[in-house]
Amino acid sequence: TDDPTSKYSCSFGLSSLLIETEENDNDKPIYISNVIKYENYIECYSPPPQTLATINHDSLILHLFYNDIVLTEKNVTFYDCSSYLTCTTCMNNSYNCTWNLLTSACTDNDLNIEKNETIISNTSIDQCPRYNVSMKEIFIADGNSFILGEKDRVIIQIIKLKYDIQKYFRCILTLMNGSIISTVGKIKNDLLICDSFQIFYDKDIGQQSLSFEIQWSECENECTYKKLETLTNFTVNIYKCKYLADSCGSCILLQDDYHCIWCETDKS
Structure with a gap:
C-alpha cells in the first residue's frame, strides 16, 4: 500500500526527464496537475486551453511522478479542430477532424454522433465542395x-x-x-x-x-x-x-x- 504521506502528480513539459541531459529551460514543467487514483489506473488532468495557447508546440511530454520520482513519461499531442477554418485545411491534417457542412466548422470526429451527408470525414481534400x-x-x-x-x-x-x-x-x-x-x-x-x-x-x-x-x-x-x-x-x-x-x-x-x-x- 502507498504511504499516506506520498503523492502522485502529473506534469507536462517539453523534454524527457528520464534521459540525462544538461539542465535547460525546457526541463521546467509547463503545467502540473493532481491525479485521481483508482485501483488499477491513474487519471491526469490535461492543461487548460489557455495554457496550451501560450506555447508553440503541439506535442508535450506527460510525466507521472510518485513524490519526486518519475515513474513514466509519454508523448501527448494536443490539437484543436476548430482552428481549421476551411474544409481543405480540416481534411489536410493528421488529426481526427471532420468538416460539418451545415455549420461550416471543423470538429473532432468523436463529437459527431450522427454520420450523414452533412459530415465530411474522408481524409482526402478531394471531398470538399x-x-x-x-x-x-x-x-x-x-x-x-x-x-x-x-x-x-x-x-x-x-x-x-x-x-x-x-x-x-x-x-x-x-x-x-x-x-x-x-x-x-x-x-x-x-x-x-x-x-x-x-x-x-x-x-x-x-x-x-x-x-x-x-x-x-x-x-x-x-x-x-x-x-x-x-x-x-x-x-x-x-x-x-x-x-x-x-x-x-x-x-x-x-x-x-x-x-x-x-x-x-x-x-x-
Whole structure:
C-alpha cells in the first residue's frame, strides 16, 4: 500500500526527464496537475486551453511522478479542430477532424454522433465542395452591366458540390467600403452563372477593386448562407476612364484591360 504521506502528480513539459541531459529551460514543467487514483489506473488532468495557447508546440511530454520520482513519461499531442477554418485545411491534417457542412466548422470526429451527408470525414481534400474561377481578375467600366460565369468571359467551375444539401447560391461582390452587392447564382452542368451586376461608385478615383465570393444555403429564405471555399482569389476591377488619365498620351498608354478612348472635345 502507498504511504499516506506520498503523492502522485502529473506534469507536462517539453523534454524527457528520464534521459540525462544538461539542465535547460525546457526541463521546467509547463503545467502540473493532481491525479485521481483508482485501483488499477491513474487519471491526469490535461492543461487548460489557455495554457496550451501560450506555447508553440503541439506535442508535450506527460510525466507521472510518485513524490519526486518519475515513474513514466509519454508523448501527448494536443490539437484543436476548430482552428481549421476551411474544409481543405480540416481534411489536410493528421488529426481526427471532420468538416460539418451545415455549420461550416471543423470538429473532432468523436463529437459527431450522427454520420450523414452533412459530415465530411474522408481524409482526402478531394471531398470538399469548392469552386474555381478561370481567371484572377476582370475589368469593368463603371455603370456597365456584366454577368459572371458566361463562357466568353469568366468560367466558374463547381467541384464536389453536395447537391442534396447545397441548393441555393448567391454571388457576392464586396466594395472597398465594406458594402456588398449580391445576385442570385444558378448551377448548370457543374458551372455557376451569376445574375447580372451593375456597379456605380461615387468616389473620384480611377479604379475600385471588389472581392468576389460564392455563398450557399440548404434552403431559400430562413437558412444561413455559408461561404463556399475557393481555389482562386478572383477580383472585379471597376474603373472610370476620366480619372485614369489626364491627357491623350496617358490615355493611349493605359493597359488594354481598360477600354478607354480620349475625347478631345471634353479633354477626358
